[in-house]
Amino acid sequence: MKHIVTPRAIVKAILAATFIGPVPALADDPVKTDDVSVFGQKETRQVLTMTRSELSEAPPGYSPLASLQKLPGVFFSSSDPLGNYEWASRFSIRGFNQNQLGFTLDGLPLGDQSYGNNNGLSIGRAISQENISRVSVSEGASDTGTASTSNLGGSVQFFSVDPKNRFxxxxxxxxxxxxxxxxxxxxxxxxxxxxxxxxxxxxxxxxxxxxxxxxxxxxxxxxxxxxxxxxxxxxxxxxxxxxxxxxxxxxxxxxxxxxxxxxxxxxxxxxxxxxxxxxxxxxxxxxxxxxxxxxxxxxxxxxxxxxxxxxxxxxxxxxxxxxxxxxxxxxxxxxxxxxxxxxxxxxxxxxxxxxxxxxxxxxxxxxxxxxxxxxxxxxxxxxxxx
Missing domain, CATH: 2.40.170.20 (TonB-dependent receptor, beta-barrel domain)
Structure with a gap:
């Protein structure tokens, strides 16, 4: 998402809140130019993506959820060094815990990643770390197309790699x-x-x-x-x-x-x-x-x-x-x-x-x-x- 905000636009917003009626023109203010907000196609919320090259920087066997903690607003903790011990793992995004987030692999619902959940499995049991191509994290409201019953506070979407073109x-x-x-x-x-x-x-x-x-x-x-x-x-x-x-x-x-x-x-x-x-x-x-x-x-x-x-x-x-x-x-x-x-x-x-x-x-x-x-x-x- 790209939002263009100029200092002049901020001053005009303050004037608009102060004056009743037309906003006074500023010196050197272009007469027929409007301030523009530009949003990326299909996305009006913050979506962060980690690629295969970024995921490969982690130690072998490192939990993909643990790799996401470098993103702003993402928190992960576990009692084991690689983050794979499910009983003691905790994941949240901007204060929403994993029971309020949606998790998918190639669009398939994975449940909420909690221990002993009733409708899914952990990402580590669903796919090997080396076979993940990218991860997209929605830190705001999740895409309505996300297959999840717990995605009120965002979503984490994993995608598997495709087979290589050469043997x-x-x-x-x-x-x-x-x-x-x-x-x-x-x-x-x-x-x-x-x-x-x-x-x-x-x-x-x-x-x-x-x-x-x-x-x-x-x-x-x-x-x-x-x-x-x-x-x-x-x-x-x-x-x-x-x-x-x-x-x-x-x-x-x-x-x-x-x-x-x-x-x-x-x-x-x-x-x-x-x-x-x-x-x-x-x-x-x-x-x-x-x-x-x-x-x-x-x-x-x-x-x-x-x-x-x-x-x-x-x-x-x-x-x-x-x-x-x-x-x-x-x-x-x-x-x-x-x-x-x-x-x-x-x-x-x-x-x-x-x-x-x-x-x-x-x-x-x-x-x-x-x-x-x-x-x-x-x-x-x-x-x-x-």
Whole structure:
């Protein structure tokens, strides 16, 4: 959005608020020239975009949401260095939290990115970081065409890369502290004939928590195929994600002061967890809520869509996407409040997550001289189980 405001226009606005009747002419004021406000085509709100080159500046495996925090008005926090630990991640734009924002991938609704949400999945589980081409952030009112039920305070739209025009293999290997390793492998077919190209990528990452005990691991497959015919295009995309992440202990201001920043759950010291469940506390611990033995989250996701972007005539285009998302997940934690039947003062509590959703998003756009007319609809069927 471009808005031209001159010092002369400001003075005239002050005079207009002061005088009743015609505004007095200023010296050297052009008689027949109006001040002009110019808006970019189709956009009258602030929309910021991060490109692939900007996203690639982040460390491998870095959360795309974390990369956005360099934009004005965007806030992101997490308890892990890469920002992928979903339980402790928080995202907001100009004071609107993630439950009030819309998130999409290639137009597909991703829910609100919260832990255990009922209508989506995190962007990290939907696509590998290396396969994101750009991100558009609307910091004001979101586009009415955004497929979201929570986009009152803006939107974040992710777009996947298209397959490359030439055959190629991309391999990236990363090693770091806390026994971390990450392997990303991508194969681009190039043009296979008939204006068709595709890619498939595999990701495997593993790391220990930066404090305490427990692994963080992820396996992911992405595949995309694009076929052109004339000025139309058909695209298909598949994502398969398997994530296993160990939880960090939640810290309050009081527990942080007593136990320090490096405090975490008891694992692998099972005896200390047993003692705490019996009320025997050591090392500054004062309650059973200061830590548990162990906790983790498991998430299995499959996401797929087929998109047809068709030129119907010289003035009209139809864009339709059919999508499906399946999620199975569990949350585990060792509770000291319910004993096991065996007599141990600790038992395992699980939370089961399940999503089966599918839908269609379609829009018809017609360009009539200087006017653009559009119509569309979004339908989704979602069965959520908790």
């Amino acid at each position: 190629g293999v991309t391999l990236a290997e990363t090693y770091g502290s806390a026994n971390s390793s990450r392997t990303f492998l991508r194969l681009d077919t190039g043009d296979m004939g008939a204006q068709t190209k595709a890619f498939v990528s595999l990701l495997y990452s593993r790391a220990d928590k930066w404090k305490g005990y427990g692994p963080q691991s992820e396996k992911q497959l992405n595949a995309k195929i694009v076929h052109f015919f004339g000025e139309s295009k058909i695209t298909a995309f598949v994502d398969i994600s398997r994530r296993d992440e160990s939880d960090y202990a939640d810290l309050s201001l009081d527990s942080q002061r007593r136990l320090g920043w490096n405090w975490d759950n008891y694992a692998p010291d099972f005896q200390r967890a047993i003692n705490a469940a019996k009320g025997i506390f050591t090392g500054g611990v004062t309650s059973v809520d200061d830590a548990y033995y162990f906790a983790r989250g498991l998430r299995n996701d499959e996401l797929a869509y087929v998109n047809a972007n068709l030129k119907l005539s010289a003035i009209a285009r139809l864009d339709t996407t059919v999508y499906y998302h399946h999620n199975d997940g569990q949350g585990h934690w060792y509770t000291p409040y319910v004993p096991s039947p065996s007599g141990l003062p600790i038992s395992i509590r699980t939370t089961e997550y399940g999503i089966r959703r599918g839908g269609v998003i379609s829009s018809l756009v017609a360009q009539l001289n200087n006017h653009q007319l559009s119509a569309g609809f979004w339908y989704e069927y979602n069965k959520h189980q908790l």
